[in-house]
Amino acid sequence: MLLSVEDFGIEFHDHDKPERVVEGVSFTLDKGEILGIVGESGSGKSMTALAIAGLLPRKKLKKEGRILFEGEDVLTMERHKLRTLQGDEICMIFQEPMTALNPTMKIGTQVEEALRIHHTQMNDAARKERAIKWLENVELDDPERVYESYPHQLSGGMRQRVMIAAAMVGGPQLLIADEATTALDVTVQAQIIKLLQKINKESAVAILFISHDLSLIRQISHNVLVMQNGHLVEKGAVDDIFDHPKQEYTKKLISAIPKVEL
Amino acid sequence: MKKWFKKHQNFNFITGAAITGILLFTVFVSIFATPYDTTAMSVADKFAKPSFTHWMGCDNYGRDILSRVMEGMGNTFLIAVLTVLIGTVFGVIVGSLCGYFGGLLDDILMRINDVLFSFPSILLALVIISLLGTGRLNVTLALGIAFIPSFARIVRSEVKKQCSLDYVKSAALMGAGHIRIIFVHILPNIMPVLLSSVMIGFNNAVLAEAGLSYLGIGVQPPAASLGRMLSEAQSYLFTAPWYAIFPGIVIVLTVLGFALLAEGTTEEN
Amino acid sequence: MSENLVSLRDVEVSFTSGSFKKTEKKVLKGVSFDIKPGEILGLAGESGSGKSTIAKAILKMVDIKAGSMERNTNHPQMIFQDPYGSLNPAYSISWIMQEPLRMSTKLSAAQRREKVALMLNEVGLDESYMERKPGELSGGQRQRICIGTALMREPKLLIADEPVSALDVTVASQVLALLKRLHEEKHIAILFISHDLRTMYNFCDRIMILRDGRIIEEGVPKEMYKNPKEEYTRLLLKSAGI
Numbered sequence: 001m002l003l004s005v006e007d008f009g010i011e012f013h014d015h016d017k018p019e020r021v022v023e024g025v026s027f028t029l030d031k032g033e034i035l036g037i038v039g040e041s042g043s044g045k046s047m048t049a050l051a052i053a054g055l056l057p058r059k060k061l062k063k064e065g066r067i068l069f070e071g072e073d074v075l076t077m078e079r080h081k082l083r084t085l086q087g088d089e090i091c092m093i094f095q096e097p098m099t100a101l102n103p104t105m106k107i108g109t110q111v112e113e114a115l116r117i118h119h120t121q122m123n124d125a126a127r128k129e130r131a132i133k134w135l136e137n138v139e140l141d142d143p144e145r146v147y148e149s150y151p152h153q154l155s156g157g158m159r160q161r162v163m164i165a166a167a168m169v170g171g172p173q174l175l176i177a178d179e180a181t182t183a184l185d186v187t188v189q190a191q192i193i194k195l196l197q198k199i200n201k202e203s204a205v206a207i208l209f210i211s212h213d214l215s216l217i218r219q220i221s222h223n224v225l226v227m228q229n230g231h232l233v234e235k236g237a238v239d240d241i242f243d244h245p246k247q248e249y250t251k252k253l254i255s256a257i258p259k260v261e262l
Numbered sequence: 263m264k265k266w267f268k269k270h271q272n273f274n275f276i277t278g279a280a281i282t283g284i285l286l287f288t289v290f291v292s293i294f295a296t297p298y299d300t301t302a303m304s305v306a307d308k309f310a311k312p313s314f315t316h317w318m319g320c321d322n323y324g325r326d327i328l329s330r331v332m333e334g335m336g337n338t339f340l341i342a343v344l345t346v347l348i349g350t351v352f353g354v355i356v357g358s359l360c361g362y363f364g365g366l367l368d369d370i371l372m373r374i375n376d377v378l379f380s381f382p383s384i385l386l387a388l389v390i391i392s393l394l395g396t397g398r399l400n401v402t403l404a405l406g407i408a409f410i411p412s413f414a415r416i417v418r419s420e421v422k423k424q425c426s427l428d429y430v431k432s433a434a435l436m437g438a439g440h441i442r443i444i445f446v447h448i449l450p451n452i453m454p455v456l457l458s459s460v461m462i463g464f465n466n467a468v469l470a471e472a473g474l475s476y477l478g479i480g481v482q483p484p485a486a487s488l489g490r491m492l493s494e495a496q497s498y499l500f501t502a503p504w505y506a507i508f509p510g511i512v513i514v515l516t517v518l519g520f521a522l523l524a525e526g527t528t529e530e531n
Numbered sequence: 532m533s534e535n536l537v538s539l540r541d542v543e544v545s546f547t548s549g550s551f552k553k554t555e556k557k558v559l560k561g562v563s564f565d566i567k568p569g570e571i572l573g574l575a576g577e578s579g580s581g582k583s584t585i586a587k588a589i590l591k592m593v594d595i596k597a598g599s600m601e602r603n604t605n606h607p608q609m610i611f612q613d614p615y616g617s618l619n620p621a622y623s624i625s626w627i628m629q630e631p632l633r634m635s636t637k638l639s640a641a642q643r644r645e646k647v648a649l650m651l652n653e654v655g656l657d658e659s660y661m662e663r664k665p666g667e668l669s670g671g672q673r674q675r676i677c678i679g680t681a682l683m684r685e686p687k688l689l690i691a692d693e694p695v696s697a698l699d700v701t702v703a704s705q706v707l708a709l710l711k712r713l714h715e716e717k718h719i720a721i722l723f724i725s726h727d728l729r730t731m732y733n734f735c736d737r738i739m740i741l742r743d744g745r746i747i748e749e750g751v752p753k754e755m756y757k758n759p760k761e762e763y764t765r766l767l768l769k770s771a772g773i
Contacts, residue, residue, distance in 0.1 A: 040699035040700065040701065040702075041670075041699055156578075185577035185578055185726065186577065186726055186727075186728075186767060186770040186771055187577065187766055187767065187770045189770065190769070190770035212699060212700065213700075214700065215729070215771075215772050218772075219772060252701060253700060253701065256700040256701045256703070256704045257700065257729070258704075258727075258729040258730045258732060258733055258734075259732075259733065260728075260729055260732045260733075260756065260773050262753070262756055262757050262773075427616040427617075428611040428612075428613060428616045428617035429616060429617050429618055429619040429620075431592070431609070431611070431617075432609070432611070432617050432618075432619075432677070432680070433619070433630065434592075435590065435606065435608055435609055435681070436630045436631040436634055436680070436683075436684070437606065437631060437634035437635050437684070438630065438634055447619055450619075450621035450622070451619070451620060451621045453621075
């Protein structure tokens with residue numbers, strides 16, 4: 001077991017009244033598993049993801065429960081320890097490929113960043129070789145040229161591929177994709193989904209795939225969590241959830257997918 | 263009232279409002295009465311130290327400094343308010359037309375704006391005064407013109423930002439004309455930004471007026487203004503330091519009060 | 532045979548950028564189609580295909596460079612994708628919804644408010660929303676307000692540019708149901724612009740596929756989805772998991 005979330009909860013204290021955004025969420029993630037989290041806005045899915053990545057703010061916030069990554073609690077972990085995990089063992093890709101890359105830095109530099117921080121023993125040539133290899137792995141044409149270019153010279157789909165390469169370059173155990181395909185065109189979306197599946201098979205990296213889009217979740221995930229208003233509504237294998245939903249909310253979500261009967 | 267307090271519960275805003283409130287109240291009182299006649303000279307009181315009869319002491323002609331500070335504040339405030347008013351009204355008109363229509367009009371107006379902007383506003387005001395002559399009205403006019411470019415810039419960029427939002431297109435589809443879209447639909451949305459720049463502008467205007475009067479081209483004697491008093495006081499800085507200190511403190515307080523108010527309003531938005 | 536609401540013939544639109552070295556980019560490269568009264572016409576395509584430019588051309592918000600656009604209906608209305616930017620945040624719902632009436636009618640304030648109250652009911656909200664500001668509403672509620680505001684001028688054509696793609700799935704299906712109901716009750720033609728072929732399948736009477744400024748395929752959803760003629764249509768369908 002790679003990740004175990006136990007009775008996890010978040011309460012915000014930045015207004016007059018404390019606000020519970022996540023409550024009593026428990027689930028586990030195995031090595032090499034693709035777990036989909038589906039939910040509408042305000043369901044707490046992104047908050048849970050940020051907590052796992054150790055990216056929650058430390059102030060004005062109460063955290064409950066435990067998030068064990070390889071047996072260690074990321075919620076109570078010391079900062080320097082957490083930093084050795086972030087970007088190396090746990091990586092994250094975000095929705096906006098347009099803003100997630102630094103516009104003033106070359107793609108190569110950004111892809112190598114994780115290596116520069118976590119694998120200091122590597123020399124420049126080895127780093128470059130590794131970066132190019134990953135740019136090739138994410139199916140970018142002419143990786144040498146991409147390595148030397150800047151973000152504005154790439155399309156949205158290419159940037160998201162670069163983000164995946166930058167996340168994977170350090171050889172993480174867990175990749176968190178928070179609405180990573182939402183801003184992309186459908187055809188590009190389908191390509192990225194395929195790419196993530198390929199990377200999952202080849203590198204045995206576990207993927208936490210967060211989306212509001214049920215059809216994408218269905219395509220990519222092995223197991224699914226359904227969240228609503230900070231609570232875990234239902235969890236199970238992807239086919240069970242979609243073919244035999246037990247909870248009323250899950251049924252409602254599934255029936256909201258437009259049906260196409262040919 | 264309770265709601266108002268809850269809304270303005272930030273330190274900057276409250277402190278700023280308190281300081282500005284006290285100063286404005288003093289100006290208000292000075293319209294009706296000052297402790298002494300502001301121009302009454304008295305040889306016996308020449309350079310009198312601050313005391314219970316003359317709280318801020320007397321100047322080189324034996325005039326009561328408190329009374330003159332009160333009158334001077336009134337003059338300075340009046341000039342500053344009018345200056346900001348001229349700057350804002352014309353700045354909003356020029357800026358919003360440029361931001362909304364863009365194109366050639368924008369290019370021409372903004373290049374003129376850039377030329378004006380490239381002079382420090384005091385220098386620009388000096389040039390205009392040298393054309394118009396000195397006096398309270400001319401100083402106001404000169405400073406007002408000098409203030410237009412900065413307001414026009416701010417308004418233009420804000421209007422441009424708003425124009426990219428769909429509610430502007432939606433307003434056009436409702437049948438609203440350009441002028442209505444600019445002034446009824448867009449303007450209320452840039453108010454917060456405009457308001458805080460008005461307050462900062464007011465500060466600059468107070469300082470600019472003080473600067474011009476210090477140079478002797480603002481308010482003409484025997485009328486008082488804070489800057490004028492400082493300039494007269496500088497020859498007696500060591501014999502009668504209070505002559506310079508009190509007007510100086512009032513300028514500092516005015517600027518501080520409005521700066522805090524501006525800071526407070528931006529925080530709230 | 533009734534007259535078409537809108538006819539486009541070989542419409543070309545291009546944008547120029549840069550002030551010294553002008554570069555011209557063709558966005559629409561000869562688009563022809565008609566919108567018939569009371570139909571729901573779907574316009575599908577990916578980003579950069581020129582979908583929104585077609586909407587702007589019909590609304591006369593861009594200059595048409597070549598070809599012709601004929602419009603037999605006054606003031607067609609539009610609903611935008613982003614429900615957070617399309618309502619003026621400075622005013623109340625009542626003020627916003629009255630604006631079209633203020634512009635085109637001589638009704639008194641009381642009469643206008645009465646009409647707004649009626650319209651709020653029609654879009655599934657109630658009078659309690661009148662004094663609220665857009666900032667207090669959810670995305671779905673805002674989109675309902677947008678629809679209500681658009682209908683205040685009783686248009687014959689409504690252009691809906693990705694009206695539900697920013698909404699949660701359950702909310703999206705409700706908003707779509709509302710659009711469909713209003714379409715049936717008021718016989719409003721809808722030009723439904725979307726990238727989501729799944730949603731369009733049940734919603735549209737006819738679908739056009741737009742690619743790179745050209746309409747490459749057009750047809751009734753059922754037939755087109757079964758036997759797409761173009762490779763690109765097939766790819767789109769496959770990507771959407773159909």
